[in-house]
Amino acid sequence: MEVMPKWAEVTLVPLISLLLAAILSALVILAIGEDPIAAVNLMVTGALGSTYGWGYTLYYATNFLFTGLAVSVAFHAGLFNIGGEGQAMLGGLGVALACLLIPWPHWTLALLGAAGAAALFGAAWAAIPAFLQAKRGSHIVITTIMFNFIGAAVLNYVLVNLMRPAGSMDPATARFPETTHLPTLHDILAPIGINFSKSAPANVTFLIALLACVLVWFLLWRTWLGYEIRSYGKSEPAAKYGGISPTAITMIAMLISGGLAGLMAINNVMGEAERLVLNAVEGAGFIGIAVALMGRSHPFGVLLAAILFGFLYQGGAELALWTSIPRELIVVIQALVILFTGALDNMVRMPLERLFLMMRRRNA
Amino acid sequence: MDFLTLIQLLDSTVRLATPLLLACLAGLFSERAGIFDIGLEGKMLAAAFFSAAIAALTGSVWIGLLAGITASMLFSLLHGLASITFRGNQLISGVAINFLAAGLTVLIAQDWFSQGGRTPSLMGGARFEPITLPFAEAFGSVPFIGPIYQELISGHSILVYLAFAMVPLTWWILFRTRFGLRLRAVGENPAAVDTAGVSVVGLRYAAVMICGILCGIAGAYLSTALQAGFVKDMSAGRGFIALAALIFAKWRPWYALYATLLFGLFGALETRPDVIEALFGIKVQGALLGALPYVMTVIILAGFVGKAIPPRAGGEPYVKER
Numbered sequence A: 001m002e003v004m005p006k007w008a009e010v011t012l013v014p015l016i017s018l019l020l021a022a023i024l025s026a027l028v029i030l031a032i033g034e035d036p037i038a039a040v041n042l043m044v045t046g047a048l049g050s051t052y053g054w055g056y057t058l059y060y061a062t063n064f065l066f067t068g069l070a071v072s073v074a075f076h077a078g079l080f081n082i083g084g085e086g087q088a089m090l091g092g093l094g095v096a097l098a099c100l101l102i103p104w105p106h107w108t109l110a111l112l113g114a115a116g117a118a119a120l121f122g123a124a125w126a127a128i129p130a131f132l133q134a135k136r137g138s139h140i141v142i143t144t145i146m147f148n149f150i151g152a153a154v155l156n157y158v159l160v161n162l163m164r165p166a167g168s169m170d171p172a173t174a175r176f177p178e179t180t181h182l183p184t185l186h187d188i189l190a191p192i193g194i195n196f197s198k199s200a201p202a203n204v205t206f207l208i209a210l211l212a213c214v215l216v217w218f219l220l221w222r223t224w225l226g227y228e229i230r231s232y233g234k235s236e237p238a239a240k241y242g243g244i245s246p247t248a249i250t251m252i253a254m255l256i257s258g259g260l261a262g263l264m265a266i267n268n269v270m271g272e273a274e275r276l277v278l279n280a281v282e283g284a285g286f287i288g289i290a291v292a293l294m295g296r297s298h299p300f301g302v303l304l305a306a307i308l309f310g311f312l313y314q315g316g317a318e319l320a321l322w323t324s325i326p327r328e329l330i331v332v333i334q335a336l337v338i339l340f341t342g343a344l345d346n347m348v349r350m351p352l353e354r355l356f357l358m359m360r361r362r363n364a
Numbered sequence B: 001m002d003f004l005t006l007i008q009l010l011d012s013t014v015r016l017a018t019p020l021l022l023a024c025l026a027g028l029f030s031e032r033a034g035i036f037d038i039g040l041e042g043k044m045l046a047a048a049f050f051s052a053a054i055a056a057l058t059g060s061v062w063i064g065l066l067a068g069i070t071a072s073m074l075f076s077l078l079h080g081l082a083s084i085t086f087r088g089n090q091l092i093s094g095v096a097i098n099f100l101a102a103g104l105t106v107l108i109a110q111d112w113f114s115q116g117g118r119t120p121s122l123m124g125g126a127r128f129e130p131i132t133l134p135f136a137e138a139f140g141s142v143p144f145i146g147p148i149y150q151e152l153i154s155g156h157s158i159l160v161y162l163a164f165a166m167v168p169l170t171w172w173i174l175f176r177t178r179f180g181l182r183l184r185a186v187g188e189n190p191a192a193v194d195t196a197g198v199s200v201v202g203l204r205y206a207a208v209m210i211c212g213i214l215c216g217i218a219g220a221y222l223s224t225a226l227q228a229g230f231v232k233d234m235s236a237g238r239g240f241i242a243l244a245a246l247i248f249a250k251w252r253p254w255y256a257l258y259a260t261l262l263f264g265l266f267g268a269l270e271t272r273p274d275v276i277e278a279l280f281g282i283k284v285q286g287a288l289l290g291a292l293p294y295v296m297t298v299i300i301l302a303g304f305v306g307k308a309i310p311p312r313a314g315g316e317p318y319v320k321e322r
Helices: A007-029 A037-050 A051-076 A083-099 A105-137 A140-164 A184-191 A204-222 A224-234 A236-241 A246-273 A284-294 A299-322 A330-345 A344-361 B003-032 B038-057 B062-083 B092-114 B145-153 B158-176 B177-190 B190-195 B200-228 B238-248 B253-270 B273-278 B288-299
Strands: none
Touching: A007 A037, A007 A284, A007 A330, A007 A344, A007 B092, A007 B158, A037 A051, A037 A299, A051 A184, A051 A204, A051 A224, A051 A246, A051 A284, A083 A105, A083 A140, A083 A246, A083 A284, A105 A246, A105 A344, A105 B062, A105 B253, A105 B288, A140 B273, A140 B288, A204 A224, A204 A246, A204 A299, A204 B190, A224 A246, A236 A246, A246 A284, A246 A344, A246 B190, A246 B200, A246 B238, A284 A330, A284 B092, A299 B273, A330 A344, A330 B062, A330 B092, B003 B145, B003 B177, B003 B253, B003 B288, B038 B062, B038 B092, B038 B200, B038 B238, B062 B092, B062 B177, B145 B177, B158 B200, B158 B253, B177 B190, B177 B200, B190 B200, B238 B253, B238 B288, B253 B273, B253 B288
């Protein structure tokens, strides 16, 4: 019997966790001698008070949407893909190769090609850990952690030795050609009379991320494959009994997960930097874990959580600019969110369940 | 490559292997008791900061070491609370601890010292100084053995000797004491331990706290012995290399020593590209060498070279039968 009604499960548990994380973060801000209310005000005006702020918030949110969806899909299959960071890094390599090697006539074609390459490279980087989990039983968490480090080393090698333009000291590729530049939200919204900030990095990829959200929802809840993924994640023996192949589901779920993480690269590499630099991912792969946990691995929840983290990221940058609070505050908030919504989930859930049981008894 | 270069290389191998060894043994205690710990990195980082910060404030490295161990144990307590008491996901808890440590250390460092997330440089009594073993000078002139004794064995900080002494001690605790037997049992079959009337929760908390102490020493070594002060993210993935070494060692103390020494050697070679070039005649990228421990661990995990089988109840919260 379910103790809690569904609405409480999807709203109360994450909201209380978020509240706990917010209270602790406020205490941290107080402890370093700053005013939490002023800090929140500054974050809101900085991240949401102008189209420039929104442009950054949505740009970060796009990254987190992809990595959050990546972690979610794996979660549904009962797999913890901690390697989104490495998969997004390799996705960047795919984007860079596609943009530099092929002379694209128009950005739409370039976008399709680069997205394909990004997903392919990301999926490839998830394939080996997935195969080892499915066939050799080695723990996917450990292998994906290892692959994050291996990916960073590979990228470092490729950028320093192979893809760096001659004469450049910077470990980065050459700039992508003009035809591969993606339109920003300014370019998209100007024709319909909305004056969106020109200098913010949010671009057409945001719309693709929204599309990915819908597609992931459709895949998980409206297709046969999604049903198999979810039932495998809920109970492996039951799924096996139902004729679902654990190897196939593990591989497919991880390939989709890695592909989604890789797709992030069209936002940060192709849309923003327009060349591949070292550490282009900037930890977005890990934030995907927090986003997926907070969004309860549901695409709609992930969307809300990604925008929240986009806000925190942009707001945090503003804080670091105007106050003595360093950017690392966001890392602390992120850790607290992971802690409360993930690891200490039962701490929030157990008292709530008791409360609902009490109410039910009184009504009966 | 001449003899002196070899000695220098091995000397820095020992230096770099020490924090790996301590963290690896820390993980060994925790995982043998059935609690996965990917938060080794975060605990080391927290300990590195607090030991350097308190040592800088008090001028005493010993008080610093204590502060580092305390910080690391607090994080361990959090991990225990999440994974033992509230039966949460141990891996997610570890991830949270890593981020919490990465954020808090810089935040507090900035608040206390305002030096961009670092502590002031430690000097004198605020650092662990190298210890010269007896007769090191006198033996130094003896050919072959002399330099080995003087350069390689003598002249490390006390924590290095402590780390190496921890290997037989860990082996003895785990395989020759009643506590060790129970600790291993709780990682393989907690229900059996419970049936025997021994507290599963108590044993697991004990293991997690020991893990905290050892991670604390590892972190303190980083900031007060290997380097003189804390800098942002100074653990630099060592917690994960220790985790890799733990798998490489198949959760055994003596193998942990060999694995961490091997990974320490890779670390030492990374800083000496000239040696590799002289040995193999090829230029090897430092970055690729740095990734070698991870690649080797994946190969071991794949089961192509001997299979690494983790403790059976690892990662599973224990629910008493009702």
